[in-house]
Amino acid sequence: MKALQKIQSRFVPMPMENIDTDQIIPARFLKATTRDGFGKNLFRDWRYENNDETKPKADFPLNQSQYSGEILVAGKNFGCGSSREHAAWSLLDYGFNAVVSSFFADIFKNNALNNGVLPVTVSDAFLQKIFEQGNDATISIDIAAQTITIDATGNQESFELNPYKKTCLLNGYDDIDFLLSKRDTIAQFEMNLK
């Protein structure tokens, strides 16, 4: 996983609530056996008319040239539904490094963090403020300071981030290396569990 310290970028607004993982990446694209290439199918059925790549839906934010950037800003309860980590892979592969919402589904949040996509939970009011910004407004996210700022207005909020996960993100550390280093302790634990 690559280290992530600061993100400053424009954003793509998707004010809908309850965006579920079946919308982020529909099940029919889960047949792959690697982690790559999911970005082109991100939000597939909202993005194209009749599943046809030559017919982008004009009113969908990913197809609107006025929006771009590494940050997706979405309505509350983002990522509900299935545990498919493909949702996080799709966002990352498309080029999003952070998702901002007022509420995230649990499994999605874990999956995102495990792949270096930062879920930033903000208040409803702050989320509203972001949506009110113009197309070329930028947002800054500082992971060490745990703050998110709307650059034009200076509005700032701090967000929660588990200290362990924060260390992982800042340094690009990996949970699996950590757990591999614990194998002896775990074997010992097993003896007492029985």
Place this chain on the structure above:
Amino acid sequence: MGKTLFDKIWDKHVVEKIQDGPSVLYIDTHFIHEVTSPQAFKGIENRGVELFRPKQTIATADHNVPTLNQHLPIKDELSRMQVEQLINNCQKHGVELYGLGHPYQGIVHVIGPELGITQPGTTIVCGDSHTSTHGAFGAIAFGIGTSEVEMVFASQCVLQTKPKTMRININGELQKGVVSKDIILYIIAQISASGATGYFVEYAGTTIKALSMEARMTICNMSIEMGARGGMIAPDETTFNYIRGRAFAPKTAVWEEHKQAWKKLYSDADAKFDAEIHINAADIQPMITYGTNPGLGIAINGNIPVVENITDEGEQRNIEKALQYMGLKSGASLIGIPVQHVFIGSCTNSRIEDLREVAALVKGKKKHDQIKVMIVPGSQQVAKQVHAEGLDRIFAEAGFQIRQAGCSACLGMNEDKIPAGEYCISTSNRNFEGRQGAGARTLLASPLTAAAAAITGVVTDVREMM
């Protein structure tokens, strides 16, 4: 202070707590399937390590398998490659696989319990959100992502932050025609699709105690649809009787010992929950959803909310959008709406009791001409039982199609899909846009309500047929 059932099991499985971080949680049983495991196997191989405890992982192929002609090679190339990769990975890494053609094959959350692998007091994970199903046995069971599958491969542990606990108490007797699916659809409609996010739920009360194991599984299965990390029910004699004698249940010599230990698995009388909800069983009617998340449900004889009356602006937009997708009207009743498909299956409602209920209702009747009915048993063993009990004849006479075990039209990964714009009453657990196929319109309901529509061709209050 006393402990909750959740705390008792959790505390016993914490290897260590990382300071200011998650806990290293030991996993007793790990289920895998073809869709969320290949990248995890690859990850482990790239690191050059072996699976730490391969005997504690059990695999099956379910999400992406055809439900007709399972003896033939899978036609879709990508699906075939994914299933073949599971076979190779399991062979290479010493994981037991109940794949296509095996008498134990089936939906992962159906086979675990029916084989007696799912046991009280254990921790169970699977790269699938409906792992919560196994909580019906008094286990901590929850869905994980593929990185976490890799963690279990590497260490038989996952890193987890301890969730908050919620108890949902349901007391009293259920009305006629109301089954466990209605209970859980009712709860989700009450507290919304995100109402239990951050919580692990325990279901308790006299109504729950009176339910069979299969009915309890239906409830725990859908815990995730209100955002909960998982759901669980304290084990009792119903649980023990269900497990006893199953293929992987504790053998006779050690049975009593296990049972005595399991009997201690309950929330102490003075245990504190972070949230508590009380529900009167008599208030629950047969339920149906009208929208595109499982929280948008109503009593079958009720009306869709009037959009203008919803005060929360975001909620109003949501429901408007959902109704547009579903082709339904604000304030209208669903009764009488023509339905083109009935899907009876999925890890929520594809067990033998579900199919018995359906058979009892449709016996001697025929399906409506305009409707296609698909029955997909949850496992090979359920299919065998359907046959042994002669339910297949009842279904055939009714004009229902019986298919082979798998997830099928629950998620539309294989060819079992609902065409765009058509309505399907489904016994599965998700009504998201496109879940059953691009443009498909899903109405979630109980097997009874689904069966009633199969006969009449329209959304029907099953109580009128009983």
